[in-house]
Amino acid sequence: MAVLKLCFAGFGNVGRAFCGLLADKRAEPLGICGREILVTGVATRSKGTMIDAAGLDLAELLLMIDRFGRFDPAHVSYRGCGVTGMIEKCGADVFIELTTLSIKDAEPATGYIESAFRHGMHVITANKGPEARYFSRLSKKAAEAGKQYLFESAVMDGAPVFNMARECLHGDRVWKIRGILNGTSNFVLDQLEKNISLEDAILGAQKMGIAEADPSMDIDGWDGAAKICALANVIMGANVTPDMARVDSIRGVTALDIRDAGEKGLRIKFVCQAEERDGAMDISVTPQRLPAGDILARVNGSSAAVTMHARLAGEITIMQHDPGILQTAYGVYSDLITLLKRLG
């Protein structure tokens, strides 16, 4: 039976949940393409690197992380190299990129992805940075290498927002995208409406595990800017980067603003928007006062939604309710199935 070999950069919650799906559902990709799925490499920043061209034991990998928080340096498959070394040595067909992202420069994800293309691998990434900043360059490199470049989980986790626009709105043209794309800041705005201070709201989000230790990427809009740029580049054929976006923080939203909006039946939401105007692309991430009839005003907590305005299909919204790690892992898994289908 033909074999498809995967390797991973990063093995945090998403990577482990994805491996759980793979172990759980191994029969399914097999049914689609008659291929056996093997994992031949896993490289991490702090847990070590494992390589075995004949296939690592997934259950054993998961068990080591579970028990010791890292791979066992005494294991026969343990290696001293990092991601780049693993890409060179593990002989995989598919590179699954799940590293922690710097939104500022989209690294190290972008460099790893380019290295994977050079080594003849398909790429699946959960990172929005590469699509937000270098989509046209990376998709060109993928095409030159004759490889797939997939990233469904980069925006809205498992909700098929890229696939829907690309596979289902064929023959149509999206001219505007609006979304609530950052769960942390949306949760914080919900809390402000409950008379909780910004500081306490952020602390609450951190306790719930939905905000980083440094919440500024979320609260100040840069995570949203990366996501709306990724959507605009992929779906609208734009060629934008987060630096081109008008980005306002929600730090400036006061209790008075919230009360005043509430009295008028409005809600303040952190709206990411991309719109084609006179041939130019206008990108913004700003707190906006939305009327109750606007469906984006109804997105609560860590849910997310995106409305696409298309020339023929009209105005279509896709919403994901309270996503968790399983949904992000499904986004990666769904990319693997897309890849298997395309390989035929």
Added chain:
Amino acid sequence: MAVLKLCFAGFGNVGRAFCGLLADKRAEPLGICGREILVTGVATRSKGTMIDAAGLDLAELLLMIDRFGRFDPAHVSYRGCGVTGMIEKCGADVFIELTTLSIKDAEPATGYIESAFRHGMHVITANKGPEARYFSRLSKKAAEAGKQYLFESAVMDGAPVFNMARECLHGDRVWKIRGILNGTSNFVLDQLEKNISLEDAILGAQKMGIAEADPSMDIDGWDGAAKICALANVIMGANVTPDMARVDSIRGVTALDIRDAGEKGLRIKFVCQAEERDGAMDISVTPQRLPAGDILARVNGSSAAVTMHARLAGEITIMQHDPGILQTAYGVYSDLITLLKRLG
């Protein structure tokens, strides 16, 4: 250049808007498959039938309807036959079924579709009846004939609800579907909230052109039942028909019910639901009191939405805002592009 020949049953607003798209966008399907699109037959109930195996002039067809409300009996391509006769004689590759549906028996659509498969045609239908009642039989016949059977516009017009579930949620399993699927009854409920009587609300919907002369299919839930059965059959692999659904009319919703719900922060919505329970499929179309946090409570006017509960992707809602004829026509057009892609 290879040619793809289309024929039509029904040539009302949707058919004509679709032909407008075809004329407008002829270049696009060509770009996809290198085929020329011809229309070789159009059969209608009251406007006459036109057949020309070498291709009818679309602009001329549209002009005749526009000027005279029917095809010209003196035209060289005019024929006395109906849909079945056209299927036999027009030599088309694709049958586009846009007739007026009887929800009770899914005819004449189902008979026409079977006839088209027998004559070696692919089928695109805008009718929900065949999928609601005979999906498993029709998809089996399509497979036996080696033909495509597509129906994206049957539920929620141009919103890609079937395509999303089938193309984008691959590897996942939907176990529950809830939706606001009938625009007329949703509009009527909006009006009841504004203290307008049921009778006046229905009259208003008729004046706006969103309700039939006999509104009972909408108001009494049978249109919704057909749509939720179509969704359950196609997406959940159910084998149900509208007769199996628990269906309550919104005629029983009183002004007092509406006021009482409003005072509690609830909205009464006409919810179509399909849920797998202990291996059996439970289908219902009932007025329900929804809390403000339920996204289906926020679907206004003639908009529609469906929430799919999937094992891995979680809870995903797709919403179409204020659809019109162009959106239904796009649903049909999008099926044509799907067909062209599959033909390769």
